Amino acid sequence: MDPSAVISLLLVGLARAMILFIVSAGLTFVLGVLRVPNVAHGSLYMIGAFVAFTIATAFGQSSAGFWFALILAPLVVAAVALIIERGLLSHLYQREHLMLILFTFGLMLILNDLVKLIWGAEYRSVTPPEILDGAVTLFGFNIPRYSLFLLFVGPLVAVGLWFLSNKTRLGKIARAASVDREMVGVLGINVSWVFAAAFVIGCALAGLGGALVAPTTSISLGMDLTIIIESFLIVIIGGLGNTWGALIGSILFGVSQSLGLLFFPQFAIAFPYAVVVIVLLLRPRGLLRSAW
Amino acid sequence: MLEVQDIHTYYGLSHILFGVSLRVERGEVVCLLGRNGAGKTTTMRSIMGLTPPRRGTITFKGQTTAGVPPYLLARRGIAYVPDDRRIFADLTVGENLEIAARHANQKAEWDKARVFELFPVLQEKQARKGGHLSGGEQKMLAMARALMTNPEFILLDEPMEGLAPLLVRALEEQILKLKQAGLTVLLAEQAVNSALRVSDRGYVIDDGHIRFAASINELRENQEIRSKYLLV
Numbered sequence: 001m002d003p004s005a006v007i008s009l010l011l012v013g014l015a016r017a018m019i020l021f022i023v024s025a026g027l028t029f030v031l032g033v034l035r036v037p038n039v040a041h042g043s044l045y046m047i048g049a050f051v052a053f054t055i056a057t058a059f060g061q062s063s064a065g066f067w068f069a070l071i072l073a074p075l076v077v078a079a080v081a082l083i084i085e086r087g088l089l090s091h092l093y094q095r096e097h098l099m100l101i102l103f104t105f106g107l108m109l110i111l112n113d114l115v116k117l118i119w120g121a122e123y124r125s126v127t128p129p130e131i132l133d134g135a136v137t138l139f140g141f142n143i144p145r146y147s148l149f150l151l152f153v154g155p156l157v158a159v160g161l162w163f164l165s166n167k168t169r170l171g172k173i174a175r176a177a178s179v180d181r182e183m184v185g186v187l188g189i190n191v192s193w194v195f196a197a198a199f200v201i202g203c204a205l206a207g208l209g210g211a212l213v214a215p216t217t218s219i220s221l222g223m224d225l226t227i228i229i230e231s232f233l234i235v236i237i238g239g240l241g242n243t244w245g246a247l248i249g250s251i252l253f254g255v256s257q258s259l260g261l262l263f264f265p266q267f268a269i270a271f272p273y274a275v276v277v278i279v280l281l282l283r284p285r286g287l288l289r290s291a292w
Numbered sequence: 293m294l295e296v297q298d299i300h301t302y303y304g305l306s307h308i309l310f311g312v313s314l315r316v317e318r319g320e321v322v323c324l325l326g327r328n329g330a331g332k333t334t335t336m337r338s339i340m341g342l343t344p345p346r347r348g349t350i351t352f353k354g355q356t357t358a359g360v361p362p363y364l365l366a367r368r369g370i371a372y373v374p375d376d377r378r379i380f381a382d383l384t385v386g387e388n389l390e391i392a393a394r395h396a397n398q399k400a401e402w403d404k405a406r407v408f409e410l411f412p413v414l415q416e417k418q419a420r421k422g423g424h425l426s427g428g429e430q431k432m433l434a435m436a437r438a439l440m441t442n443p444e445f446i447l448l449d450e451p452m453e454g455l456a457p458l459l460v461r462a463l464e465e466q467i468l469k470l471k472q473a474g475l476t477v478l479l480a481e482q483a484v485n486s487a488l489r490v491s492d493r494g495y496v497i498d499d500g501h502i503r504f505a506a507s508i509n510e511l512r513e514n515q516e517i518r519s520k521y522l523l524v
């Protein structure tokens with residue numbers, strides 16, 4: 001096998017892992033701070049992709065259209081998340097986890113129908129902007145420009161999240177609230193708004209993931225299911241609520257997917273799941289420290 | 293400043309406080325004495341709005357606290373230092389203090405510099421994770437954190453518990469300094485002698501009932517009360 005082809009494939013896997021990371025980072029953030037396992041997270045990713053399609057199409061699928069979509073789609077998803085949180089979820093925090101799973105599962109079904117209603121069942125696509133189209137040769141490896149772009153955005157989001165959690169007041173309060181929300185309230189902080197902000201930020205990341213994936217795939221109903229399963233697995237192997245865990249988990253998942261394609265094409269789909277099983281056998285609570 | 297009238301507080305179905313009444317005037321240090329399980333913490337949780345009473349009334353600065361969530365009571369000027377400290381273990385000492393700081397409108401009397409004056413150990417350990425402090429240091433951090441909210445009235449739940457004798461002395465000094473700074477204190481304690489040294493008045497609670505309310509001198513001298521309810 002041509003080694004440079006292998007490396008190219010790995011880089012592409014790593015790039016896909018960046019999208020997985022962005023989505024799972026949002027999921028794990030909500031899980032860590034609010035203790036809500038948001039099953040509808042994948043639906044918000046799907047909505048992000050469809051909204052990106054609508055915006056890009058409004059601009060005639062031009063380069064500018066892509067950039068607008070990339071910025072606006074997460075904001076639209078954030079708005080949807082705010083409505084969900086204020087209208088419904090904020091009344092349910094006291095309930096046990098099973099209730100929350102059932103609630104967000106119901107939400108997933110509703111959002112799915114909503115998407116079907118608005119965008120229909122056809123496949124949609126977004127054209128990547130010109131400067132990210134095609135491939136470049138770097139150090140002798142052939143790699144799609146869009147993959148390079150993803151490899152740039154992923155770490156950017158990781159750093160952004162680190163900054164948010166460690167350097168901003170909201171982030172510090174969110175970290176405190178994730179362990180002891182009652183005590184945070186005692187300090188005069190309205191935890192309810194902190195939770196709303198955390199939920200909106202987490203969901204906006206799903207929207208960003210959806211917008212980023214849009215040019216690389218056909219946007220369709222059902223993409224919510226694949227991503228929610230993958231990102232829950234990633235969050236679990238990374239350690240619940242741990243952003244860096246989500247990063248490591250995503251890389252493990254994305255790269256093992258590429259390796260599977262390369263070496264065991266007939267088991268390609270199952271390969272990353274086998275990796276998950278092995279990780280969990282060795283470290284049942286995840287690779288990094290779980291917030292739970 | 294605080295008036296608790298005939299409150300009944302429950303945890304789920306268990307009835308814990310049976311008509312507790314007490315009052316604390318501005319500028320006083322009042323102790324609430326009682327042994328394990330007497331209802332001291334429950335009284336404080338009731339005042340802070342964490343476990344609101346089902347019956348009875350609590351008024352703070354002339355306003356009822358019924359239906360007011362804890363974060364708003366905190367903004368009205370009540371602070372609570374729980375007996376188990378509840379430090380945010382993942383946050384540094386500095387961060388524990390920062391998130392408690394309230395910048396809005398009022399003249400912030402307490403800031404980091406001022407709490408470090410009161411608890412100098414914390415300054416040296418500012419960058420240390422809260423979870424890596426010793427028990428005594430965590431107690432100080434819990435008090436410092438409460439002060440950062442600029443309270444007028446502070447609920448101290450068994451601050452002396454588990455402290456080495458030397459630290460107990462230091463803490464007594466610190467409580468007196470809080471009083472000098474104009475704070476009003478309700479102090480729940482089992483360490484009767486320490487509590488009596490810093491308080492102006494006291495209540496004795498047992499089994500969810502206030503059994504006795506008296507001046508410090510009376511509490512010191514009444515052996516019957518002390519042996520019956522306080523085991524000293």
Ligand SMILES: Nc1ncnc2c1ncn2[C@@H]1O[C@H](COP(=O)(O)OP(=O)(O)OP(=O)(O)O)[C@@H](O)[C@H]1O
Nearest residue numbers: 303306308326327328329330331332333334335375
């Ligand atoms: N969460 C709870 N659920 C049910 N019962 C509780 C709960 N917390 C405390 N109790 C009960 O309420 C009673 C009073 O407890 P409380 O914590 O107020 O006592 P305390 O005076 O603070 O005691 P200690 O000195 O041990 O802190 C005890 O009998 C205790 O078992």
Ligand SMILES: [Mg+2]
Nearest residue numbers: 332333375449
């Ligand atoms: Mg107690």
